[in-house]
Amino acid sequence: MTDDTKGRNPAAAPLALGRKVRGLSDRALAWVFIAPTIFLLLAINIFPLIWTVWLSLTNYRANRLNAEVKWVGLRNYERILTDPDIWYSMQATAHFLIWTLVLQVLIGFGLAYLINRKFKGNDLWTTIIVLPMMLSPAVVGNFWTFLYQPQIGLFNYVIAFFTGADPASFSMIGDVNLAPWAIVIVDTWMWTPFVMLICLAGLRSIPDSIYEAAECDRASAWRQFWTITIPMALPFLMLAVLFRGIENFKMFDLVVQLTGGGPGSITELTSINLKREAFEKWRTGFASAYAVILFVTVFGLASIYVKALNKVKER
Template structure:
């Protein structure tokens, strides 16, 4: 008996006697089969995301402390939220966070859009300079924080040297100064994430058809008019999307700020995320820190929803 004959017989047997799984799948609709394959992923996401969120919400109404696992969990209602919302320190941390987010977003949008307009000119070496500009974005925030810590050294740092080239102010202690420390983290974050804004703006610029500018040339529009009526409206959805992503990330910025200032001097640069870590893993006030985490979550979620509605209006 030849090998080909055996293979044909095996195929006929396989077709005539499908496995139990194949018979069961054959009787399902397309929607049921789709749910069959998607359901494990949904269960995994629920276990990773939803359960911790619900557990955090529950702990926010208790006096639980993670360093005392044998202690009975006592329900205290909204006391943690009342203490948080009535604390002046918490509002100070939120103000420091808002200062950081607003200034980094403003600088990154201006610089990112400007760099995108320059790179979009397709000059000689544009690809090389695009790659160079994107390098900071590829680094870890902790590495960037350590890198800028050395740049900010008053005596040996290059940042102080560059500033003194334009203004003779002597050794500049960016990290140790109450007035300058917030700007130190704004500059470092802007250096790191401006390329990200530039990349999305560049995608928006490359999507603008050439015939719009050609029609503007026929109508004798100047450079400013072409930018205001053609370039900006087409790039704005990409720019707003970049601001959404970066705003959410900056609101929970932690590692780079810890490496730069550790929240100091004093509590000048202690962002909400840094204070949350202190409450949860240094003071071990787990219930209190859970309530703080829920407040931050609701704040970011609410602002994000408002911003997405504005983005949808711009895109429409």
């Protein structure tokens, strides 16, 4: 033992640290615990956003690192908002978004309503219905690409029968008018179970006593559905629409797996168009402005929607 350590109490250091910690206020302790999280949020979320906004005001290209970066101001935003191809991709995205939401909400709520009425094999059917959402988009894309192949896919035979096309050469993905609907079908098949689970949680949160009181008042099943079930499950329905709307607005992998999302394609959504501008044409500044516009659009619509959702919850 050295002279410096002679006479020291081994527990002195922890005790001193404990006194310092006990001397901190609750507010200071709270900051000690949340500071790492705030730092990570700033590093992972806030800084990239600020960097993207700055790049959107320049002509920066990621494949030309030694080129001079010029300040172009709002020129990238002006070019985006006046580009007919970008507006065309936004229309394709809106078409995909609206129809997937309508189908998933209607089918998902219908399945939830049926499963909520306890019957034999309820748990088994619930598990089977939920299976598609457990698969990755890559697996789902390859699986449905196989189903859409000529001479194989069931959907091809059905659509060919009604359109009079030759089933041996017909494919929904290859048809200009039916390709968007082919993607809508796949996304609906995959994510309807997610909507169903949220709606099922809403239906099972409704107390049975409300239905019993309605039956005492001789309310019909149809009236109970419209005056009790729908109003009380509406916040859950709106929550499902919010989640699926945000996800479908960003849809990329499933569309690429099914169609490739080629240039000028009717299935070229905004996410695919953004990827092409950033990583094929290497117009990084232009793509950054595009990303900022999409972010503001989604954030603005989601904020308005959340306010409407909160008003529904307060009723």
